[in-house]
Amino acid sequence: MDRPADSDSPIVPFLRVGPPPDRTRCEGWQQLREIRDAFIPAPRLSPKEYSDMSPRRQALHDLHRTATHVNMRLQETPMSRRVSDLMRGRLQNNAVKFMPGTRDGLMINGGGFQGKTETACSAAAAFEDLWRTVHHQLLPDQAPLAGTRDVFVPVAYCRLPVKATPKALCKTILDVYGDPHPSTLDDLIRSVRDAVRDHNTTALLIDDVTRLRLHRGDDQDTLDLIRELMDLNVTLVLIGVDIPHSGLLRGAYIDPRTKQWVFPDVKRGKSHNDAASTQTERRFDMVDLDPFDYSTPAGITAFVEHLAGIEDQLRLFHSFEGMLTTGGMPEYLFRRTHGIVGLLRRLIEDGCTEAISSGEERLTPELLARTSIRLGNLTDLDQEAGEVPEIPPNVKPPRQQGKKAGRRPRNTVFDDHGDRPAADG
8 A cells, every 4th residue: 555645744746846847948848758657646545544644634635636636647549549659650760761851741630639739749758768768879978968958859849829920930949949039030940950950859849730820921931931841851740620621731632652641842932941942742641639439339448448547547535446437427428528538638637626525535427517627728729720629518417227336338329429329339
């Protein structure tokens, strides 16, 4: 049995000190990469063990339980596994290519709150773990000195500004490295090229690319610049919402042989890169990160297995095996979230808070029916670009007609929105 945190200790090991790391800066990215699996969940205590604790230790344990529920580990799903496998393979393949030239890129497409960013960053962090090991073995003398900034930045992550221009994009990329901003566009582009090369950046992740509306000249020029970044011998990973209908694929076509999206070169005279007309065409694979599907037995099984993984991480005193996976609970959770991972996570988090504060100490459809899905501070998201999903309306909890805890749910198949039962699978 894990021993609960000692209330007499001056250090609370599960609390973060200071603001959260900013992954759009290389230092913040490194902090997140190094601590991504470091969180220690609250120990599992029986109600008797909890009641024997002092009020102060009970409060500390409740805080630890809350931290556990809001810091649940990132669970792999069949959809995220497909994205991760393709991304890790692409990053590794491109990293070991010796010949110069454009590297095939990757577009990660999906709706808001479906875990695109977390999945992509997790795959990039795993690649960087491997690549840093290789780098330090090959060049041990280039390890950073204490008190100096590490110039080796294998992965750079940034977000496209809401009002995107070529200048704004360049400044955003330079901010990753902490480099200054020259005043002219030509100097900005030159500084970006120098920074990517000097920091040995292998992968450049650009999030929120579908903020580009392409009805403005600045948007079109920014998209041209993004494509030309592939000339830097860097793997470009673009992350966005509903990419096929966003206009980003304008002028592109699918190669019938490779099934890749092909972008013709920017015309001479309009390019930010003097050598763009001599480069090969730019190619991207596009992979979708979809919500859970509840219309097939395989989709239902995947959703229930995901719920089982969540259930295993909860620290509620009256929880039981099958709390989220039996009876009418899976169907209810799917109706409340439409299978969107981010909405499901938020509902469970807030439901656990209600379960602890009310003393119920378990999740039931009735308790969750009292829990609204609140997405919190969305000022950094662009609702017009689809980054904020539509929250499904609250639904009544299912009637319990003789369903016993521990019984597996029947494979009820719902329509695409999870609103009406269709046929049994």
